[in-house]
Amino acid sequence: MRLSLDPRRGGSQAVDGRAGRPPAITAPERNCLVAASETVTLVLGEDSPVPETAADVEDLARCLRGHVAQLGARTEPGTPALLHAQQLCSNGTPEGFMPSRVYLVKLAEATQELTACVERGASEPISLRHGQRWRRPTVNVLRGVVFAVALACVVLAASVPRP
Secondary structure, X not given: OOOOOOOOOOOOOEEOOEEOOOOOOOOOOOOXXXXXXXXXXXXXOOOOOOOOOHHHHHHHHHXXXXXXXXXXXXXXXXXXXXXXXHHHHHOOXXXXXXXXHHHXXXXXXXXXXXXXXXXXXXXXXXXXXXXXXXXXXXXXHHHHHHHHHHHHHHHHHHHOOOO
């Protein structure tokens, strides 16, 4: 005998010990920091594609606004990161391809700063120093540093007298 999984179909079928009621499945609550980080990665990740349609942009913006609301409840009121994120959330998504994508990136960055703020429990994100963010070094800068260190090692090795 096959039982229906839809509680509306089999009204006489007892589900969870009571007739017609769905079982009380309590899923573990998802960590809002992890969810916010995943959404931010969808927007800011290096391998993330640019949203193609205005509906995609609106969906991502709606998710980010929801994360800002959740994280804002865990943040001290008046925090600069919270105020900045709330100000961006209060603005509507602009029309046009480039303005909407730029807005989405700014909203994702503000959400990322707010996430860092909530993780630390501090009033200002670590990445902010005197109003500027630390930039990620480019590949060429890293190559230059490695070359400079290698050159210094060669010069040091050449200057050591041989026995």
